[in-house]
Amino acid sequence: MSATDVTAPVARDGNASSRVAAGIRDAIAHGEYPPGSRLRQEEIAERFGASRVPVREALRALEAEGLVTLVANAGAWVSRLTLAECEEVYQTRERLEPLLLRHSAPHLLPEDLDRLEALATAMAATDDVGEFLRLDREFHMLSYSRADTLMLGDLVERLWNTTQPYRRAYTMLADADTRRIMHDEHHLMVVALREGDVEGAERTIEGHIRRTRRLLSRHPEVFSAE
Amino acid sequence: MSATDVTAPVARDGNASSRVAAGIRDAIAHGEYPPGSRLRQEEIAERFGASRVPVREALRALEAEGLVTLVANAGAWVSRLTLAECEEVYQTRERLEPLLLRHSAPHLLPEDLDRLEALATAMAATDDVGEFLRLDREFHMLSYSRADTLMLGDLVERLWNTTQPYRRAYTMLADADTRRIMHDEHHLMVVALREGDVEGAERTIEGHIRRTRRLLSRHPEVFSAE
DNA sequence: TACGACAGGATTGGATCCAATCCAAGGGCC
DNA sequence: GGCCCTTGGATTGGATCCAATCCTGTCGTA
CATH class of the missing domain: 1.20.120.530 (GntR ligand-binding domain-like)
Known part of the structure; x- marks a missing residue:
């Protein structure tokens, strides 16, 4: 590996889906997406400069974390607690x-x-x-x-x-x-x-x-x- | 895939990714995939009659559950505990x-x-x-x-x-x-x-x-x- | 006016295709 | 002979495209 091999598309620090998941997590924490608000795949994809595929992976991960609630064929919402x-x-x-x-x-x-x-x-x-x-x-x-x-x-x-x-x-x-x-x-x-x-x-x-x-x-x- | 697609419809209840996740969970529990064994996306996709996209979503969810360990650009393994x-x-x-x-x-x-x-x-x-x-x-x-x-x-x-x-x-x-x-x-x-x-x-x-x-x-x- | 059927758009779900990365085997060079 | 580089195959990651589903507003009818 030559020293000049800078391969510096620096922005991508890990996979897109991890990056997207972290970003959504952060946005929720900062009140940008309040509980109960809807998360549209396309909007998120555009926001993080990715396609919808990694967004969907991120949403699945966030669902398993309990931060997001998915409904089949309907969409994703920020989990709301009673x-x-x-x-x-x-x-x-x-x-x-x-x-x-x-x-x-x-x-x-x-x-x-x-x-x-x-x-x-x-x-x-x-x-x-x-x-x-x-x-x-x-x-x-x-x-x-x-x-x-x-x-x-x-x-x-x-x-x-x-x-x-x-x-x-x-x-x-x-x-x-x-x-x-x-x-x-x-x-x-x-x-x-x-x-x-x-x-x-x-x-x-x-x-x-x-x-x-x-x-x-x-x-x-x-x-x-x- | 043969022209006359007679493949048994695999009882698709719910999304493919949920089904796949449940299936992998089950297979791990039954010792079919022992700890440390590698999970290849294509093999799983074929096994559950789906494409690789829902498989990847399932793997992300299972990673969040701690059952599976993902390494970027390398693959997925059944989590092994010390x-x-x-x-x-x-x-x-x-x-x-x-x-x-x-x-x-x-x-x-x-x-x-x-x-x-x-x-x-x-x-x-x-x-x-x-x-x-x-x-x-x-x-x-x-x-x-x-x-x-x-x-x-x-x-x-x-x-x-x-x-x-x-x-x-x-x-x-x-x-x-x-x-x-x-x-x-x-x-x-x-x-x-x-x-x-x-x-x-x-x-x-x-x-x-x-x-x-x-x-x-x-x-x-x-x-x-x- | 109230209610149900329907059509159109919007959104999600899944499959295929292409690019990026990794791993292993083989060949060249010291 | 040992080491590094290269090259091919295999596998993962991402993007685009198409199908399925849902939501909404509108029209028609009782």
């Missing part, structure tokens, strides 16, 4: 994230812990909901990032993705007290991780998710939208 | 199946309980490994069958599917004592369910899975096969 279904996702997270944290915690680096602390502080300081959501996601994902897992990490990320569209809505509904408690929990988790208290960190994350679940169960109006 | 990865799946099941059972248990019908008892008894009686695996899967899936869940039920089924190829191998390695304990646990679960003791049933299934995980961790030779 309150009960969202609670189910949170119940599941309540079980899985402590386990994932257990895998990750022992391998977190000092710089990770510093970053976690900075994120927790930044979250407490910001008033912008979008910024808060971004920081919150980074905080939790960073805490899991050192887990060497086959599927558990991906699984948790998927659960986050399916509920992401609703997070914004109910985050705004949290009162000052609730928000303060959330921030305390974040800081508690950093402390536990610094002390190498994995079990304490696990309990904290479990309580954190449970509290969030209860918060959203008090706000069914977020899901009623037709 | 011992550590298999333990991870069991750890995950340990957390999720009690939760799923909690959703299902209150809605189990008397006839379900009778069937569960019959299955537990039949399992204790049989000496055929294939038969045992079939009964075992039916037992557990039946215990979850009344759960009205969005994704938790599917998720657990997927975890079963990814480890199914290994179950046969280590089941044969269980000694008489271990086997007796497993049967006791099955019967205990039926009793707990009959008494409406959901928490007891949860504890039993958790212990059952943990015990199985420990059993397989003592038999790394099942996974070493290159």
Whole structure:
């Protein structure tokens, strides 16, 4: 392979279908395609500069991830959750994230812990909901990032993705007290991780998710939208 | 393709890609495609009487389920697990199946309980490994069958599917004592369910899975096969 | 006016065709 | 003899084309 073989159609980083799937995932996360909105193959194909074949493969993958709902001969829609279904996702997270944290915690680096602390502080300081959501996601994902897992990490990320569209809505509904408690929990988790208290960190994350679940169960109006 | 296309219409119910995905899933479960074996698109297409397009969609879906591993421009293989990865799946099941059972248990019908008892008894009686695996899967899936869940039920089924190829191998390695304990646990679960003791049933299934995980961790030779 | 049949367009599903990539075997060169 | 390059076949990836299905608006009739 000569050094001049630059073969630089750089844009294509992996297959088209993976790229399209990642793009749709991202667009949904950013609220570009809200829950219940229709996904037309041709529109997506044009947007990502591909034909409909890789788009269809991407939609199949996203369906298996739970992000998209396919109906034969009808089309694809961004999955919409009822309150009960969202609670189910949170119940599941309540079980899985402590386990994932257990895998990750022992391998977190000092710089990770510093970053976690900075994120927790930044979250407490910001008033912008979008910024808060971004920081919150980074905080939790960073805490899991050192887990060497086959599927558990991906699984948790998927659960986050399916509920992401609703997070914004109910985050705004949290009162000052609730928000303060959330921030305390974040800081508690950093402390536990610094002390190498994995079990304490696990309990904290479990309580954190449970509290969030209860918060959203008090706000069914977020899901009623037709 | 002959001019008079008399090929049996292969009972096309639903899309081709769903059918193909289900078929591959089934073939893997039955050991027809062992872990690590390659899946050629054309061969699968011919087998299911479809073109390669729906096959590729099916493979994408199965990849998202964790059953198949895709490598760009190289091909698809049945996912192969290391011992550590298999333990991870069991750890995950340990957390999720009690939760799923909690959703299902209150809605189990008397006839379900009778069937569960019959299955537990039949399992204790049989000496055929294939038969045992079939009964075992039916037992557990039946215990979850009344759960009205969005994704938790599917998720657990997927975890079963990814480890199914290994179950046969280590089941044969269980000694008489271990086997007796497993049967006791099955019967205990039926009793707990009959008494409406959901928490007891949860504890039993958790212990059952943990015990199985420990059993397989003592038999790394099942996974070493290159 | 209400309701059902129907036609047209729009959209999805599937098959075939072509391009890009990979793998293995064989030949040339040091 | 060993190593690198090339070349052919095999396989995957993507695009275009065609068929099947669905949705919608319109017309006709009771």
